[in-house]
Amino acid sequence: METSAPQTAQKPTRPQLMLADGGLVLEGDFLMGTIESLDLQQDAAEKIDISRVGQLDTAGAWVVVTLERRAQAAGLTPQIIGATSLQSDLIATIRRNMPDADVSPPPTPTISDRLEQIGRRTVAGLRSTMEMVGFLGRVVATIIGLLLRPQRIRWTAIVHHMQQVGLNAVPIVSLMAFLIGVVLAFQGAAQLRQFGAEVFVVDLIAISILRELGILLTAIIVAGRSGSAFTAAIGSMKMREEIDAMRTLGLDPIEVLVAPRVIALILMLPVLGVIANFAGLFGGALMSWIELGVSPGVFQSRLISNTDVSHFGVGLIKAPFFALIIGIVGCYEGMQVKGNAESLGSLTSTSVVLSIFLVITADALFSIFFAILGV
Amino acid sequence: MADDPIISVRGLVTSFGKHTVHDGLDLDVRRGEIIGIVGGSGTGKSVLLRAVVGLLKPVAGQITVFGENVRDTNAEDYRRLRKRWGVMFQDGALFSSLSVQQNVEAPIREQLDMSAETRAALAAIKVRMVGLPDDARPKMPSELSGGMRKRAGFARAIALDPEIVFLDEPTAGLDPIGAAAFDELTAQLRRALGLTVFLVTHDLDSLHAICDRIAVLAEGRVLATGTMAEMQDVDHPWVQAYFKGPRARAALAQKESL
Incomplete structure (x- = not known):
């Protein structure tokens, strides 16, 4: 040789x-x-x-x-x-x-090229918004169809996802809410003490946590935790052609993959919100006691007498909507994954950013809505 | 020098948990040959490849490549060793965020201090050598077909002019024409670059067409080594079934008719 x-x-x-x-x-x-x-x-x-x-x-x-x-x-x-x-x-x-001549470098983009690019991006953005709304429609229709024929509901999958997105998120969500309560009490106390109005810290904590922060921060954590997991899981199935395999077997990926995840999220996010509310109030009460000397008994009686239960309701009514946003965005982005690993990564991050953005937008719209209603 | 094996494996033991893959495996690869590693699924062909290139730490045994022990090298020695071999994984394992050209340039960029123009020119030659058209260079791996990805992976493996290339099932998933072309490419590059080729394969046609020797893996060790003709006489049920089955006869008949 x-x-x-x-x-x-x-x-x-x-x-x-x-x-x-x-x-x-x-x-x-x-x-x-x-x-x-x-x-x-x-x-x-x-x-x-x-x-x-x-x-x-x-x-x-x-x-x-x-x-x-x-x-x-x-x-x-x-x-x-x-x-x-x-x-x-x-x-x-x-x-x-040996290649003959070097390929000439790509021409530098002109203004009209850039304008064209802006136009293309705008159209692509609008189109993907339309598609996502269409996806929302299909998921809602599928879920309604499932409710009409409950024997088709995949309980095992739903319970599995409830554990994943709900039960397993309890420690992080409650710790986060507890710390937010502590921070609110601490900051509120510093301001209210100037007016000798320390006791109003209870109202501050109760209203801000029950109405806004408890559920909003829970939704943000769940979007980062479960929304990204949905995109990654469905995306990798898409990459390995599992979704196509399902279609050839006559299984509807929306019914099998998307509906259980969205249903589990809609069921669990309110529960997580309630847990976050309790943890937040507990953290606030603890800090008020240590920092301001507001005893738990006083905190409790002020909470009951001054804070209407409607605040709790206003906060919690938003939970299913946030859940729907996170579930739809997470699953939709997962279905957009193409053959390569690169798109899986970029779509997972898109999914988290977009769902957090939409959750906050929805929260703002709810605020306006409730302000008009005067609730 | 000529008779010193370029790769020598002695008493290799690898295991995953309780499952032992190799149990005292010995193998010699001679310089300049194309050796085909065959064996049933799960007999550890790819694991052997990974152990030889140092991706996987064996439980026991000695692996020497170019006379240097792969297991006990320090980082600097391993770096130097690595320059002298190239590996092509099953699906090419191209970096998905880089174009074909950048993929082939990547080992040169990492290992050598070379100007961008020279690097680009050399990479372009390698891309052509594996039979890819020039317009494939700016493409991303996701835009290529499976066969083109394998070729691009091969181009990356030979980017640094290695002495050994490890090919993991290069013809799996290719159509017969593409597979034959890949075999021809392997043989041609071996001639042009003086490569030693460590070929893990299932493809009987490849074994017939280009392999100088064949090593059969079974029961955790190398059952037999030898030329294709010698394999016909090995008295082991698996070897008999493999080399005398209907597909083997077809491959043999095809070769004889050429």
Whole structure:
């Protein structure tokens, strides 16, 4: 077995290029790691003598062919002399495989190109909004269809997802709400103490947590936790053609994959919201006691007498809507995944950002709505 | 020098949990040959490849490549060793965020200090050498067919002019014409670059067409090594079934008719 590759591990000698007797003489080892020191901007020559070359690999052969091409461009017919048969084979292979000219760089975009790009992006954005609304419609129709024929509901899947998005999220959600309660009490106390109105900290905590923060922050955590998980799970199924396999088996991916996730989220987000409310009030009460000396008994009686239960209702009524947003966005983005891993990653992050954005937008709309109603 | 094995595996033991894959496996690969590693599913062909290139730590045994121990090298030695081999994984394992050109340039960029123009020129040659058209270079891996991805993976494996290339099932999933073209490519690049090829395969046609020797993996060790003709005489039920089954006869008949 004959081979032309470098066989020895000894340190290669420096390649050199010089002009002698009207020809270029190459000397040394022409290898991947050594040719960088060469200056290829040589004068063209009729002869390229490589008889003194030690080792030659594809990079070295590339040097030889480049020199040959330069000579040809100058109108000469260069000859390569002194090559062993293996070396000339290698040089011939490289000559055959060397692309002719470098592809010219892409033209710089003009203003009209940029305008076109803006237009395309706008249309694409509108189109994907339409598609998402269409997806929402299909999911809602599927869920209603399931309610009409309850024997088709996949209880195992729903319970599984309820555990994933609900039960497993309880520690993080309650810790987060507890800390928010602590922070509110702490900050509220600092301001209210100036007016001697420390006891109003109870109203501050109760209303802000029950009405807004408890459910909003829970939804944000769930969007980051479960929305991204939905996108990743459905997206990787899409990548491995599992979704197509389901369709060929006559299974509707919306019914099998999306509906259980959305239903589980709609059922569990209110529960998580209630847990967050309790944890937040507990944190607030604890901090009020430590920081302001508002005893738990006082906190409790003020909470009951001053805070209407409607605040709790206003907060909690938003939960199913937030759940729907997170579920729909997470599953929709998952279904958009194409064949490569790159799109899975970017769509997962899109899913989280978009669902948090939409949850906050929805919260703002609810605020306006309740303000108009005067609740 | 010529008779020193370029890869030598002695007493290799690998296991996943309680499941032992290799149990005292010995294998020698000679310089410049194409060795085909065959074996049933789950006999650890790919695991052997991963152990030899140092991706997987074996429980026991010695693996030397170029006379250096792969297991006990420090990071610097391993880096140096790694420059001298290239690996092509089953589906090419191209970096999905880089174009074909950038994929082939990646090993050069990491290992050598080379100007961008030289690097691009060398990568372009490698892309052509594996039979991809020039317009494939700016494409992303997701835009390529399976066969093109494998070729691009091959181009990346030979980017640094390695002495050994490891190919993991290069013809799996290719149509017969594409598979034959890939075999031809392997043989041609071996001639042009003086490669040693470590070929994990199931493809009897590849074994017939390009392999100098074949090593059969079964029962946790190398059951037999030898040429295709020698395999016909190995007295083991699996080897008999593999090399004398209907597909093997078809491959043999095809070769003889050429």
